[in-house]
Amino acid sequence: MTDSARETVRESGKLWGGRFAAGPAPALEALSRSPQAYFDMVRDDVAGSIAHLGELRRSGVIDAEQQSRIAQALREIAEDHEAGRVQPNAGDEDIHGYLERELMARLGPQAGAIRAGRSRxxxxxxxxxxxxxxxxxxxxxxxxxxxxxxxxxxxxxxxxxxxxxxxxxxxxxxxxxxxxxxxxxxxxxxxxxxxxxxxxxxxxxxxxxxxxxxxxxxxxxxxxxxxxxxxxxxxxxxxxxxxxxxxxxxxxxxxxxxxxxxxxxxxxxxxxxxxxxxxxxxxxxxxxxxxxxxxxxxxxxxxxxxxxxxxxxxxxxxxxxxxxxxxxxxxxxxxxxxxxxxxxxxxxxxxxxxxxxxxxxxxxxxxxxQAIDGFSLATELADWLAEQGIPFSEAHDVTGRVVMACEARGIGIEELTAAELGELDSRITEEVLERLTLESAVSRRDGANGTAxxxxxxxxxxxxxxxxxxxxxxxxxxxxxxxxxxxxxxxxx
Missing domain, CATH: 1.20.200.10 (Fumarase/aspartase (Central domain))
Structure with a gap:
């Protein structure tokens, strides 16, 4: 690659190319270039770069004056980018090349010191x-x-x-x-x-x-x-x-x-x-x-x-x-x-x-x-029967038969009278009626994770x-x- 070609690469926002005899093909550039959205991380790249400058100073690669000058330029680039005063161009392969191109434009070759000791x-x-x-x-x-x-x-x-x-x-x-x-x-x-x-x-x-x-x-x-x-x-x-x-x-x-x-x-x-x-x-x-x-x-x-x-x-x-x-x-x-x-x-x-x-x-x-539809209080009847000492498996069967009877009549469980309930099973007494309400069904479920x-x-x-x-x-x-x-x-x- 000629010296002028290498200079073109540097100005284009690419961070590589010295060992290549020719520039990248357009198809490669199109695939390799970062989508526009990736350039939204300018503030993140600048923050990392400023922190990296501190390491370069501690290692003696740059002095405090260089650190301050490059860091200030980076902050200005970030401000200009967010304000829309500078934007990546078609030759900027990624956010790193974009920022280094802008940094070079403002500080000249001394900006290249920032690349020491780090990688994309x-x-x-x-x-x-x-x-x-x-x-x-x-x-x-x-x-x-x-x-x-x-x-x-x-x-x-x-x-x-x-x-x-x-x-x-x-x-x-x-x-x-x-x-x-x-x-x-x-x-x-x-x-x-x-x-x-x-x-x-x-x-x-x-x-x-x-x-x-x-x-x-x-x-x-x-x-x-x-x-x-x-x-x-x-x-x-x-x-x-x-x-x-x-x-x-x-x-x-x-x-x-x-x-x-x-x-x-x-x-x-x-x-x-x-x-x-x-x-x-x-x-x-x-x-x-x-x-x-x-x-x-x-x-x-x-x-x-x-x-x-x-x-x-x-x-x-x-x-x-x-x-x-x-x-x-x-x-x-x-x-x-x-x-x-x-x-x-x-x-x-x-x-x-x-x-x-x-x-x-x-x-x-x-x-x-709708809460009362679909025999939603059936479990209340089954629970009440179990509380009377009837095994729940049997209480479940009894309640199922009550539901079948209600379906045949086109009514809900809550609409049955005490006498009608007693006819369906003699063990069902009038006391169950106070349990066959929406308020009772909700309020009685007062455990740690219930609906009361x-x-x-x-x-x-x-x-x-x-x-x-x-x-x-x-x-x-x-x-x-x-x-x-x-x-x-x-x-x-």
């Missing part, structure tokens, strides 16, 4: 770890907002009794708030999974360089602490090639999507004419282009559909890692594609679904009407306490992460 391999690993460390806490805040919306609506419907289902068949009466909290508890656990992913990304890969480590890093622990990490990854090969922290996040996102999808399925059912339990707010529903009467739960359907993407991203990353030789391979570059897509999906879904939950109107009369009103209140308090504790464990040692979460909350409001 440990830079890329570091960037995505920093991205996850700053992105996961605000996502957890959004998840907490959804949980809080479910808890608040469970308070709004505290006295509403609805049918509970197994196999989507009427089973027993429950408080509707109990059903809402079932979803709240499931989604609350997703915050724990996000927290695990955040912690999983908490060690620094910097200093691993390409794979064997660097001779120019005097205090990797100090560099890690500067970036908010809890320590350094012990093995340099593992540092540049492991992506289990990415898988941890993608699994947390996929499981969150699954829990959201189950909630959305029920929202679609509840909003249907056949259920009629909820009415959608106009601002969180859509209509039909041909049927004027329609009011569709599009948010729930779209969120349910996006779960497939969250699942696909997890499987895609696992597939990229399968049978991959240990050390860096370009297969790993797709880690950002899967991560960014999952983050963007959740950033769209969570606020929309939370708004839908907060604005729902509830038809408690219809819930109650008093238990509902305890659950609401407990889940709110857990939310507060879980969120407090994010970013306690990193003001930048905490500020990011605060900014996102302010933007949402």
């Amino acid at each position: 391999n440990d830079q890329a690993a570091n960037n995505l770890r920093l991205y996850l460390r700053r992105t996961i806490p605000p996502l957890a805040e959004e998840v907490a907002g959804l949980v809080e919306a479910l808890v608040a609506r469970s308070e709004d419907t505290a006295g509403a009794i609805a049918p509970g289902f197994t196999h989507l068949q009427t089973a027993q009466p429950i408080l509707f708030g109990h059903q809402l909290l079932a979803h709240a508890w499931a989604i609350r656990r997703d915050i724990t999974r996000l927290q695990h992913a955040w912690e999983s990304a908490g060690r620094s890969p910097l200093g691993a360089a390409a794979l064997a480590g660097s001779t120019l890093h005097a205090d990797q622990e100090a560099m890690a602490a500067e970036l908010g990490y809890t320590g350094v990854i012990p093995n340099s090969i593992d540092a540049v090639s492991s992506r289990d922290h990415v898988v941890d996040f993608l699994y947390a996102a996929a499981m969150l999507g699954t829990d959201i999808s189950r909630l959305c399925e029920e929202l679609c059912l509840w909003a249907s004419r056949q259920f009629g339990w909820v009415r959608l707010h106009d601002s969180y529903s859509t209509g039909s282009s041909i049927m004027p009467q329609k009011k569709n739960p599009d948010i729930a359907e779209l969120a349910r559909g996006r779960t497939g993407r969250l699942h696909a991203n997890l499987i895609g990353m696992l597939s990229a890692l399968k049978s991959l030789a240990f050390a860096y391979n370009r297969d790993l570059a797709d880690d950002k594609h899967y991560t960014f897509d999952s983050v963007e999906t959740l950033q769209l879904v969570l606020p929309a679904l939370t708004g839908m939950i907060r604005t729902l109107e509830f038809n408690e009369d219809e819930m109650r009407r 009103p008093a238990v509902l209140i305890r659950q609401q308090r407990a889940i709110r306490n857990e939310l507060q504790t879980a969120l407090s464990e994010f970013g306690e040692t990193d003001a930048g992460i905490a500020n990011g979460a605060a900014q996102l909350r302010e933007a949402r409001s």
Whole structure:
């Protein structure tokens, strides 16, 4: 390659080419160049570069003046990038080349000192770890907002009794708030999974360089602490090639999507004419282009559909890692594609679904009407018989015969008189009647996780306490992460 060709390579934002006799083919460039979204990690690359400069100074490669000059230029590039004053061009292969090109343009050849002792391999690993460390806490805040919306609506419907289902068949009466909290508890656990992913990304890969480590890093622990990490990854090969922290996040996102999808399925059912339990707010529903009467739960359907993407991203990353030789391979570059897509999906879904939950109107009369249908009080009769000393297997058979008799007459168990019950089995007395009500069925289930009103209140308090504790464990040692979460909350409001 001629000197002029080499200069062209340097100006184009490529970090290699000296040993090549010709430039890359256009097809290779098209495949190799990072997607535009990857350049969103400028702040992460700059943070890692500034920390790396400290190592170069400690190792004597640069002096304090050079460190300050290069660090200031990097900060200015980051500010200019976020303001749109500078942007990557078609020749920038990736974020690392883009930033070095800008740095060279501002400082000249002395900017090249920053490349000593590091590789794109440990830079890329570091960037995505920093991205996850700053992105996961605000996502957890959004998840907490959804949980809080479910808890608040469970308070709004505290006295509403609805049918509970197994196999989507009427089973027993429950408080509707109990059903809402079932979803709240499931989604609350997703915050724990996000927290695990955040912690999983908490060690620094910097200093691993390409794979064997660097001779120019005097205090990797100090560099890690500067970036908010809890320590350094012990093995340099593992540092540049492991992506289990990415898988941890993608699994947390996929499981969150699954829990959201189950909630959305029920929202679609509840909003249907056949259920009629909820009415959608106009601002969180859509209509039909041909049927004027329609009011569709599009948010729930779209969120349910996006779960497939969250699942696909997890499987895609696992597939990229399968049978991959240990050390860096370009297969790993797709880690950002899967991560960014999952983050963007959740950033769209969570606020929309939370708004839908907060604005729902509830038809408690219809819930109650349906709660008594389908012989939902049959278990109350069987339990009462067991309390009279009748073996439950026999009580079960007796109740089954009562249900058959009611079906033949077209009535519910609660409509039978004491005399009619006695005719069906002489051991059934008038005392059972006070048990054959919705209120009795619900209030008597007052165990630690039951559907009784008093238990509902305890659950609401407990889940709110857990939310507060879980969120407090994010970013306690990193003001930048905490500020990011605060900014996102302010933007949402």
